[in-house]
Structures are given as C-alpha cells and as structure tokens.
Amino acid sequence: MKPRHWSTVTEAGAISGIRFMFAIYRWLGRLPFRIVLYPVILYYFLFRGAARRASLEYLRHMRADNRLTSQQPLLLQSYRHFMNFGESILDKLAVWQGDISLDSLAFHNHEVFDDLMHQGRGCIMVGSHLGNLEICRALAKRNVNVTVNVLMHTAHATRFNEMLARANSEAHLNVIQVSEISPATAILLQQKIDAGELLVIAGDRTPVSGQGNVSEVSFLGERCDMPQGPFVLASILRCPVLTIFCLRRERGGKPFFDLYVDHFADRIRLPRRDRQKALQETTQRWADLLADYCQKAPLQWFNFYPYWHRSAADSTSKQSPKR
C-alpha cells in the first residue's frame, strides 16, 4: 500500500469528538478532560494503525540517533506521544479562549527578535509541527504589536480552523492559504515583509503539489525530503530568516511553554549556478536544527504520517542504490 501524503490524511477525523472534549474542558476543567482523554487516545492508538506506525518509526529513529533519553519501551512512549497530541489540540483551543496567558510562556533568546523589530524589518520565521506554534500566534495577536502571518497549505485543517474561530473570532486573521507560491503571492508577501510583518511557514512538510521543490537531507540518521519553499521565499524576498519553536512542559500542573527563536540567516542566497546545492545545504542545516529541537521535546513531534517516505525518490535520486 502506498503511504499517503500528509495532506490527504484528514485531521484525525472526528471534529465532533474534539468539540465534545472541548466542552468537557470548558465546563469541568483540565483534569476531567484528561480522564476522558486517556481512553479516547487509546482508541486512536489502537485503531489508527498508520499513525501509530509513523509514531513508532519516528521514535525508532530518535533512539537510533541517540536523541531519546527515556528508556521506556517505544510502544509506551508512542502512546504518550499520542497523548501529547491530544493535549496540544486542547492547548490550541484553550489559548484562543484566553486560558493561557503570557505568564505561561518563557521567550528564550528574544534579543534576536527584538533587534529585527527595532529596525522595523519583517522576516520569515521557519517553524514546524514540533511543539505548538498556535500558542505563539494567539498570544502575539493579543499582546504584541506586530503582525504575524501564517502561511498554510490550502487543502488542510480548514474545519479545525473553523473551531478556533468559534473560540475566538480573531483566530482566522492573518492566515494566508497557499498551495504553491505564484508570482502574485510573492508580491503580496513582499508587501508584508516591507511593512515589517512576520511570515511564519512550516519547514517540515513537503508541498502538496508533490514533485519537486524538495531537497534530500539526512534527518535523524536517514534520508528524507524537506521542503525548499521557506528558503526559496526568503531568497526572493531578500529578508532575514529566523527559526521558531514553541515547546510545552508542565509547571505546577499547568501547561507552560518555552519559546525559542534562533537566527538562521540574514539573507538566503541562491546563486544560479549552484542553486540546488545551496538549497540542499540550507535545508540540511534546517533539518539538523529541527533534530536538535526534537531532542528537547521528543514526544511533541506532531507529524503522524510516514515521514521518511520520499514521494519523488524514484524520479529525482540519481543512481542511488535501490533498497
């Protein structure tokens, strides 16, 4: 059976289930929510074989790459991995509802960010599905005087976004849906950068259009495809690139978030002659950083599809031995 591209996997299916769970949280609190979450997640864990196998594959890679400190059996960690995902969905809804405030967030390394903002320079922030960026987006919307735009693949997650919008009518703002970057989109994004706004793009999911626009990198010890999009965009917009990670932990029984921003490049240059090589090196550097952050919060990797499956493997790899 051919593994499915992430964009064809529906958002864990039952939106009505999430709605029910959210109602429990809203009326009874986080503890009852958790009590209900255990069996619900167990159900998903048992019956979503593809997601479970993807989780185990990821955990095996983490362990083989010496990035997993816990010695627990992988099956148990995989179940906890699923639990983390359940909690992250609640966090997204809770933050838009106003239940998570700036007090529950530590902004590490914020000088990097402040410098750019003082200069009034917009930038691209490359994020991922490790941790929970929605927390930053919601808190920025409420507290910070800077416009954060999120680029999202059109095909995905619209129903969940509708739910967020119900929790807070501002949740849908500044989400730019794109399936591919056209010259028209580039112009729109250029205007945003020129106005000192931020563009957040996920750097860990390959484009919906499939073929091309990916570089082969080594990630957690095995070859896989990473999208070139964020870096191509940074090169044509001639803007600085930061990376952003928002990782969760518990503090006093409540969720607490560590926000990490790192300087990635002042400008991405892709000289015509060595374009693919420059892109490959850049995406590899990103993949290495991503792996380091995976190590900080191994169970917050929210990509539950076969990650190391390479869609374009046969057409692009040159004479690499077939396994």
Added chain:
Amino acid sequence: MTELKTELKKLVIDALDLEDVTVDDIDSSEPLFIDGLGLDSIDALELGLALQKTYGIKLAADSEETRKHFASIDSLAELVASHKAA
C-alpha cells in the same frame, strides 16, 4: 515597442543575475523558461517582483495567465504596454 523590449531584456538580466547574457543574446520571441533562456520557477517569482517594482504591475493569482505573460519578451512587452495604457 522595441525600446520597451530592450528595457525588459535589461530588467530580466538584472533581476535574475544573468551574468553571461547580454541584451543582444535574447531573442524577443524565444521562450524565457525551460527552453530558450532556461529560467526556472524561482526566476519566475523574481521576475514577478521586478515587474511589480518597476512598472507597478500586479499579477493575477491565476497562474495560467501569468505563464502566458511570462512566455517571452514579446508577451511581457504586451503586458507592460497594456498596463501603461490602462
């Protein structure tokens, strides 16, 4: 129109950093992408931004239309001329 075409050739060369190419090397009717000049999708984005900066042209979101405009120097000249006239 000839002047405009020369201007556009210069714009293409400058915006895309085509080091070894001169205005005379570009045939106005020759395809810019893949064959001909051999430009790629990243170049298309750069070109779109350059057109916007220089002539204030906003491209429609329709990529099929953009592809037609970007086919050659001739078609680019038509786009710019019609924009100026409007």
